[in-house]
């Protein structure tokens with residue numbers, strides 16, 4: 027009988043772990059089994075205890091047959107572009123057919139052949155209905171799989187970068203196993219032990235689990251760790267694992283997840299099974315390495331290293347643990363040479379102009395990096411030599427199917443426009459904020475307005491973070507309010523709208539936030555809410571992203587904003603009152619506790635006064651809540667609301683009334699502008715005499731911004747001089 031059970035670690039008091047049972051590292055109990063459901067068999071009646079496995083002795087692996095000494099193809103350091111390298115064979119004898127890799131079910135996988143992808147992977151791709159590689163994949167595979175080159179890859183968000191490095195890694199591991207050094211043969215043998223243990227795990231229904239330490243020793247000792255994949259956030263690591271699991275389905279390759287915010291004991295148990303690939307965030311991974319985890323002690327020997335969202339991961343001052351990991355895996359020159367590295371991001375080659383105040387302080391020795399210099403910095407940090415650069419990001423990073431626009435309004439009006447958008451254009455929507463405080467405030471406000479928002483930020487418990495993300499994915503027309511913790515990498519199908527409630531702090535963040543929609547050539551819209559105080563950041567962003575014109579304005583029917591304002595204002599008032607009550611209650615608790623601690627008696631009159639005050643506030647809250655509920659029960663847009671927007675010459679009234687979706691509304695507005703309709707809105711050029719910022723010397727490599735492109739810096743900020751003068755006076 028197979029049964030899924032939920033095992034939880036038990037806290038052990040006293041010296042049971044240190045004394046008594048040698049090798050015991052933990053005990054887990056099963057919390058959710060149904061006794062009526064269990065038929066006891068000798069197998070599921072088994073009780074297991076976690077026994078510590080000894081640290082595996084470091085064993086030098088026998089060299090595996092490689093194309094050349096370093097295990098990599100000679101031809102590297104070249105930039106691949108679509109014209110230079112499509113689905114070409116780089117002269118290698120290998121191909122899926124030569125390897126005998128004809129797929130059992132050739133259904134729709136011909137386009138994947140010729141790259142040397144093994145049949146087990148092709149079978150999974152066929153099942154996933156991935157009919158052909160995406161451009162970044164077909165440009166990466168020849169050099170990565172056939173040439174075994176290190177890859178620096180940049181392509182727009184949602185273009186399939188995960189599999190662009192995932193498939194070469196899985197293929198590489200299968201090849202190493204196939205070439206079969208004796209160590210790998212042992213590994214294959216222990217694989218069956220692993221699978222057996224997996225099955226046993228599922229069958230366990232006892233209350234305490236004992237892991238056989240002899241088995242564990244064997245597995246840890248023999249199973250190599252082939253690949254390490256690092257991501258900046260936990261959610262992204264989970265997603266990468268699940269994407270790779272789907273493709274590795276028939277390979278027998280095991281992938282483990284090592285991220286913070288989850289029980290380390292459980293992760294150690296999974297690692298004890300000797301997975302070939304570990305996907306994780308640098309913090310927890312380094313913690314386990316430092317704690318002497320036996321499987322992770324092999325990271326020095328990994329044959330594949332992938333760093334997703336690499337520009338963020340390698341930013342100086344961030345992810346100190348990543349630097350430690352890199353130092354550790356680069357210690358041994360031979361293994362470093364054998365390792366194949368993958369560095370990917372949508373904004374890998376995005377460069378910034380120095381802010382005006384730094385530009386003129388030459389003494390500081392701060393220089394503006396060009397795209398090749400930025401890549402070189404990454405390459406040096408990683409210790410990679412002559413990688414292939416596959417850059418099809420075109421200096422933008424965002425998808426060509428993304429519709430970009432903005433709403434200009436005051437800070438005060440942002441809530442009105444936000445609520446208007448959500449009500450007027452239902453659809454799966456992500457709202458990005460710059461701070462946790464802003465996420466919390468909006469979550470409360472939109473809950474009061476019955477929009478059912480799901481918050482996501484770094485100060486939430488990991489379980490709740492995952493729960494909210496899962497709920498957002500599964501529910502139709504759901505709403506996620508998050509900080510930039512969700513900006514990079516998350517793949518949420520049918521998320522159509524991205525709203526930047528606050529202008530993002532960097533252009534990279536704008537690209538990644540916006541990239542949560544319009545994935546894999548689907549339609550999507552990104553709306554930037556810009557208040558006057560954010561104008562400077564907005565201009566900088568446009569400049570870095572090579573936008574010469576102002577973003578088009580998202581059409582809003584302003585005459586219906588009154589209704590919206592009434593609701594939002596009432597909800598704000600309620601929020602304010604609720605906060606007052608909360609504050610009063612917590613002050614009261616603090617005061618009572620302090621009095622108790624000091625053996626003081628609180629005056630009854632003051633107690634009574636406090637209670638009356640709170641009761642009064644609660645009464646007002648109840649009345650306001652009723653008012654708001656009554657308001658929310660009526661439609662926001664009154665009868666006869668046509669949803670009409672200015673018409674273009676080719677559009678009929680019928681067309682406009684039909685199209686309520688935000689993307690269509692915006693597309694029509696843009697078409698209307700460019701077609702020169704009656705009510706043509708002017709698109710303002712942002713910068714004077716601006717040349718195309720996207721002109722590049724090499725595709726995706728050099729982005730030269732014109733000299734005369736000036737964003738108002740401190741000097742140019744209107745009113746600043748005046749203020750200073752006044753101050754001096």
Ligand SMILES: Nc1ncnc2c1ncn2[C@@H]1O[C@H](COP(=O)(O)OP(=O)(O)OP(=O)(O)O)[C@@H](O)[C@H]1O
Nearest residue numbers: 156158159160183184185186187188189372515517
């Ligand atoms: N060849 C393919 N055919 C169809 N779908 C694919 C293919 N490759 C990847 N996908 C799917 O495309 C989606 C986007 O892929 P992925 O998340 O790897 O994009 P990405 O480029 O890494 O995005 P980001 O820059 O936002 O991290 C995923 O759902 C993935 O499963």
